[in-house]
Amino acid sequence: MAYVAIADRDHHLHDPDTFITKYIWSQDHKVIAIQYGVVAIGVGLVALALSLLMRLQIGFPDVFTFLTPYNYYQYVTTHGMIMVIYLLTALFLGGFGNYLIPLMCGARDMVFPYMNMLSFWVYLLSVIVLIASFFVPGGATGAGWTLYPPQAILEGTPGADWGILLMLVSLAIFIVAFTMGGLNYVTTVLQARCRGMTLMRMPLSVWGIFVATILGLLAFPALFVAAIMMVLDRMIGTSFFMPALLSLGETTATTGGSPILFQHLFWFFGHPEVYIVALPAFGIVSDLLSTHARKNIFGYRMMIWAIVAIGALSFVVWAHHMYVSGMNPYFGFFFATTTLIIAVPTAIKVYNWVLTLWRGDIHLNLPMLWAIGFIFTFIHGGLTGLFLGNVTVDLPLSDTYFVVGHFHMVMGVSPVMVLFGAIYHWFPKITGRMANDALGKIHFWMTFLGTYAIYLPMHYIGILGMPRRYYDYGQTDFIPESALGVNQGITIAAIVVATAQLIFLINVAWSLWKGKHADSNPWRATTLEWQTPDTPPKHGNWGPKLPEVYRWAYDYSVPGDDADFIPQNHPIQPGEESLRVAGESRK
Amino acid sequence: MMTGLAIGLVLGVTVWWILIQRLRDKPWERQGVIEGSQDGLTSSAPKVGLWVFMAMVTSLFLIFNGAYVMRMGFGHGELMGWVPVDEPGILWLNTFVLVAASGAMQTATGAVRKGDLSALRTWFTAGGVLSVVFLAGQLLAWQQLAATGQYGVSNPAYTFFILLTAIHGLHLVGGLVVLGRTAARVWRGLDTENVVAVGKIGQTVRLCTTYWHFLLLVWLGLFTQLSIS
Numbered sequence: 077m078a079y080v081a082i083a084d085r086d087h088h089l090h091d092p093d094t095f096i097t098k099y100i101w102s103q104d105h106k107v108i109a110i111q112y113g114v115v116a117i118g119v120g121l122v123a124l125a126l127s128l129l130m131r132l133q134i135g136f137p138d139v140f141t142f143l144t145p146y147n148y149y150q151y152v153t154t155h156g157m158i159m160v161i162y163l164l165t166a167l168f169l170g171g172f173g174n175y176l177i178p179l180m181c182g183a184r185d186m187v188f189p190y191m192n193m194l195s196f197w198v199y200l201l202s203v204i205v206l207i208a209s210f211f212v213p214g215g216a217t218g219a220g221w222t223l224y225p226p227q228a229i230l231e232g233t234p235g236a237d238w239g240i241l242l243m244l245v246s247l248a249i250f251i252v253a254f255t256m257g258g259l260n261y262v263t264t265v266l267q268a269r270c271r272g273m274t275l276m277r278m279p280l281s282v283w284g285i286f287v288a289t290i291l292g293l294l295a296f297p298a299l300f301v302a303a304i305m306m307v308l309d310r311m312i313g314t315s316f317f318m319p320a321l322l323s324l325g326e327t328t329a330t331t332g333g334s335p336i337l338f339q340h341l342f343w344f345f346g347h348p349e350v351y352i353v354a355l356p357a358f359g360i361v362s363d364l365l366s367t368h369a370r371k372n373i374f375g376y377r378m379m380i381w382a383i384v385a386i387g388a389l390s391f392v393v394w395a396h397h398m399y400v401s402g403m404n405p406y407f408g409f410f411f412a413t414t415t416l417i418i419a420v421p422t423a424i425k426v427y428n429w430v431l432t433l434w435r436g437d438i439h440l441n442l443p444m445l446w447a448i449g450f451i452f453t454f455i456h457g458g459l460t461g462l463f464l465g466n467v468t469v470d471l472p473l474s475d476t477y478f479v480v481g482h483f484h485m486v487m488g489v490s491p492v493m494v495l496f497g498a499i500y501h502w503f504p505k506i507t508g509r510m511a512n513d514a515l516g517k518i519h520f521w522m523t524f525l526g527t528y529a530i531y532l533p534m535h536y537i538g539i540l541g542m543p544r545r546y547y548d549y550g551q552t553d554f555i556p557e558s559a560l561g562v563n564q565g566i567t568i569a570a571i572v573v574a575t576a577q578l579i580f581l582i583n584v585a586w587s588l589w590k591g592k593h594a595d596s597n598p599w600r601a602t603t604l605e606w607q608t609p610d611t612p613p614k615h616g617n618w619g620p621k622l623p624e625v626y627r628w629a630y631d632y633s634v635p636g637d638d639a640d641f642i643p644q645n646h647p648i649q650p651g652e653e654s655l656r657v658a659g660e661s662r663k
Numbered sequence: 664m665m666t667g668l669a670i671g672l673v674l675g676v677t678v679w680w681i682l683i684q685r686l687r688d689k690p691w692e693r694q695g696v697i698e699g700s701q702d703g704l705t706s707s708a709p710k711v712g713l714w715v716f717m718a719m720v721t722s723l724f725l726i727f728n729g730a731y732v733m734r735m736g737f738g739h740g741e742l743m744g745w746v747p748v749d750e751p752g753i754l755w756l757n758t759f760v761l762v763a764a765s766g767a768m769q770t771a772t773g774a775v776r777k778g779d780l781s782a783l784r785t786w787f788t789a790g791g792v793l794s795v796v797f798l799a800g801q802l803l804a805w806q807q808l809a810a811t812g813q814y815g816v817s818n819p820a821y822t823f824f825i826l827l828t829a830i831h832g833l834h835l836v837g838g839l840v841v842l843g844r845t846a847a848r849v850w851r852g853l854d855t856e857n858v859v860a861v862g863k864i865g866q867t868v869r870l871c872t873t874y875w876h877f878l879l880l881v882w883l884g885l886f887t888q889l890s891i892s
Contacts, residue, residue, distance in 0.1 A: 187708040255719060262715045267708040272695075276688035293715065297723035301730060304826070314822040315744055316734060331817050332743030337733050344726065372691065380686055388675065628690035648695050 092615060103189035104615050105174045108196050110506070112170035115196075116163050119203050121577070123158035126151040128574055135567025137548045145547040146234045149218030152545065154206070156221025157243065160349065161250060162203055164491055168356040169254070169292065170199060172498060173261050173285045175506065179605035180282050182270025182623045182645075184616045186260040195260070198253035202246045209235065209242035217243045220545065222346070225317040225338050229310040231324055241310060244303040251296045251303075261289040270604075272625035276380070277644070279603045279629040280373065283380050284359020287387045288352045295348035295391070302341035309333065339401055343394035350487050351390040355383055357494035358425055361447050363629075364497050365429055367601045368444035369436030370640050372630035375428040382421035382428075389418045399467050400474045408467040415465035419458070426455060437633065437640070442516040443599075446497030449524045450490055457486025460535065475545070478538025481531045489527045496523070496580070503587070504594030505605055508612050511591060515583040522576035529569035533562045602643050603629050670725065713870050717877050720834060724881055727827060728888055734819050746818045750890055751807040757800035758886060764793035765879045768872040775865040784849055787868060790875065791842045794835055801828050827885055831878070838874050845871065 092098040099107060130151050133143045174192070178185055186192045209216040218234025219227060227233050228240055235243075265278070265286045278286075305316040309330070317338045318330035358379075366373040373379060395403060395411040429451055438444065460482040464470045473479060496519070503511045537559045542549075549555055597606040609619040623645040631642040637652075736743045767790035774782035805825060808814060814821035845867045 188712060255716075258719075259712050259715055263708050263712040266711050274688065274690070276686065276690045293719040294722045297719060298726045300723065301726050305730070308822065308826070313816050315817045315819055316730075316822070320744075329817055330744075332736075332745065333819070334734060334743070337730060340733065341726065341730060376690065377686065377688075384682055384686070388679075626695050630691070 101193060103185070103193045105178050105186050105189070105192060106506075106613065108192055109171050109173075109175035111196050112166055112174060112199065115200055115203060116167040116171060119158055119207070120163035120167075122207070123155045123163060124574055124577065126155040126158075128570060130155065131567040131570045133547065135564045146215075146218065148547045149220070150210075150216045150234050150239070153218050153221050153223075153243075154210075154216050157247075158206070159488065160221065160353070161247070162206065164353045164487075164495075165254070165292070165349070166199060167495060168353060168491070169261065169285060169289060170196065170257055172281070172356060172360065172502075173257070173289065175502070176281055176605065177261055177264050177285060178268070179505075179608070179613065179617060180279050180603055181265060181268060182273055182604050182618070182625060183264060183268035184618060184622070186264045187268050188260050188263070191256045192260045195253050195257035198249060198256065202249035202253060205242055205246040205249060209239045209246070212238035212242060214238055222339075222342055223306070224342075225306060225309065225335050226319065226321060226333075229306065229318070241307060244307050244310075248300060248303050251300045254292055254296055258289045258293045261285060262293070270622045270625060273604075273644075276377070277625060277628045280359040280362040280376070280379055280383075281356070282359070283383055284355040284357070284362075287383050288355040291348045291355070291387050291390060292352045295345045295352070298341050298345035302338055302345070305341075306338065336398075336401060339398050340394070343397045344391075346397060347394040348387075348390045351386055353487055353491050355387060357450070357491040358383060360498045361450050361494045362425075362429065362432075363603065364443045364447040364494075364501055365432050366630055366632060367501075367599055368439045368441060368447070369433050370439070370632045371432055371436040372632055373428070374431040374434075375424070376628070376630060378424055379428055382424045385421040386418060389414060389421070393418060396465055396470070399470045405467075412465055412467050416462065419462060419465075422458060426451065426458070441599075442511065442513060442520065443497045443501035445517065445520045445524075446493050446500065449520065450493035450497065452524075453485055453493055453527065454490040456532075457482060457484075457490055461486055472541075473538060475543050476538035476540075477534040477542050477544050480544050481534030481538060484534075485527075485531050489531065493524075496520070501599065502605075503584075504598045504611070505608075506612055507588055507591070508594055509587050509591030510594050510598065511587045512583050515579055515586070519576050519579045519583065522579070523573055526569050526573035526576060530566050530573065533566055537562055597643075600639070600641050602631055602641050604644055607643050607645050670721075674721075707866065709866065709870060710873075713873060717874070720877075720881070723830075724885065727830070728884075731823055731827070731888060734823070740820075743819075744817055745820050746814065748808065748814060748818075748820045748824050748889070749811075750824075751804045753800055753804050753807065754886060757797050757804065758882065760793050760797045760800060761879050761882055764790050764797060765872075765875050767793060768868075768875045772869050772872045775868050780849075783868065787842070787849055787871075788846055790871075791839060791846055794839055794842075794875075798832055798835060801832055804828070824889055827889065831882055831885055834881075835878055838871065838878065841867070841874075842871050 092102060092104065098104075102108060102111075129140075129143060130148060132140050133148055174186070177183070214235050214237040216235050217223070217228065217239035219229075219236075219240060223240070223243065229236055233240075265282060269275075269278070305314070308314040309316055309318045313329055315330040315333040317335055318328065318333040319335065320331045321328055362373050362379060393411055393415045395407060396415045399408060399411075433448075460478070464473060464479065464482055500511050500516055503509070538544075540556070540559055541554055542559055549560070594611060596608065596611040599606070604623055604625070605613075607623060608617055625644045626647050627642065627644055629644055631637075631644075633640045634642055734740075734743070735745055740747075767786045771783050771786035771790060774780070774786060805828070808821070808824070816822055845864060848864055849868075
């Protein structure tokens, strides 16, 4: 059996003994997870700063003269790309995927630790290349995060010389890093689970990360293809995407290239990417809600079905990002239909989260606050998605702030809510100390209310018709004075929310240094990572013997049991079966 | 495009069927250690890793295929700068060489099974050499195309030809790195009686063979696709 092979491999397991092999060139999944996390959060702070610069310009045009249109578009582009790929994808899969998969599945490490280590360093390289684009002649690209050609590589667009190349190369490097990590996550889930851990006993966090990784492995090649072909268009003048056109008064040598082809490739990656970020968030939030409501997750099996269904459907909806690009009306109809069908499994998940809370023993501690916050922001972002999924509604709204409000709510704020919940939840396991509760609650309320103050008004000014992507609105008839006032309010809210993130950083630093020592299972959770012999878990995770799993991950408040939770590795007690049957019939 | 869709559909239905088999469990009812909890996936981790990787590469080439067909303009390519490429005849020879390489790898795997170490040495190395010959042949095809002087970089049929053969070749080069390292071990370490080492080499040889067959299939698909330009 495969798991025996992995378990017996203990003496083969790389054994770090120096500082460098332990913390820098480490092959330990926990160290790699922290490395991923630190870099992702670091580069995410850069993106946060960029968004503030953008907001300063939109809220108070003409005040900050150092913000030129040129810079503005560079900030827009880099902000979007970092947040979606280098922060969210990297932190969910490289960070939490790395930390949680082996611990939750009862493995000692990933199955290919060396490749896992390479994955992080290649990821770091991609981040360095991306940031370097700010320091080359012409600066970073300002093509918008979707990098649409022909404008992305034509003179006149910020960074058309070097910036765009570095961006594309950085993306290609990131995809290589993701592949190395992704092969690990999928293979570890399939091959290295401990005895008794069937697929249907895995916590939903692992399910979400697992399916998201499969989506990534199948979807990232589309971005890779697009990046290579655009590099060739830019470097040697091929005509994959570049049509015959006049640029600055001169005819280009390119003929017949298809900009729409790029859009198809980009969104064939881009839409699954939404779920690459969302599925791990769905999984993790399910575990947070169940643990902190002391109740088994409602509809576990349906949750998995929904994850798989959403993952499959995410490959047949991509063109709903392209309604305004022009397409055969039947295509529009097809993609609108598939898009709306995704609402079904998604709604199942939302109902199940709410029903998990129903009559639960809700502990409003930090992870729970963020998890409940996620339900709010996700429902709001999801509902506006139903608007935009329809072609006729999307056309007038597509280039307005309504869309900005929608996608920030659904794939910006919502996953970030889960990320913070997850960080506060696993902080005791990762560091051995509790995060500070008061600071965390201030952080939560400022972020939760603050993001509403930012994004709700955006829907309103979007319906007014305020176009997105503009540097300055100047004098227009259709934008009332009050809308400019709303923009000022949004900017102030954005500054407040950004400040709240400083509180988070202070909390992490302070708690690392002075936080209360955590015992091994402070949340009294059932999953395996809380049952390790040491906290934080040592190299190899489990001491001399791998755990064995006897039950699913959600035995909370089992009728007739004294404790309100039974860990997965807790053997079946005499008489438990009959109690369980009694509990079933009571339902 | 249609082939791509069909392959995608078949893959999707297969995965769906496998999932249905697995997702029927009611974990809250079944208690205790479930024997065989690895769900029948009893193959080794490197093997599963290779298959996952091949799934990803399949996705890469299917997406390239979609882009190729779209850029061909669905029959209106001549309006979009698409000048069909006359494939050099050497590609047939290259195809034959790659088939032979795949066959040599298969024979090497057979030698592993039989424990015939000298046959393993010969055929495994032959597989590598034939693959290098294939790559050289591809380079020659590039050269022949360039020498005609008929095709410019703005002709997507030509640039797709170079790009796709290059991507396929790079995947083969990646395989050759593994093959080279394994071949070195095969030549060096065969006289040892170390059963574990021999077992490990045997596994790598088997995985290389799988990968070679896979790249052969990719090439056959690619060749067909390039021929209908």
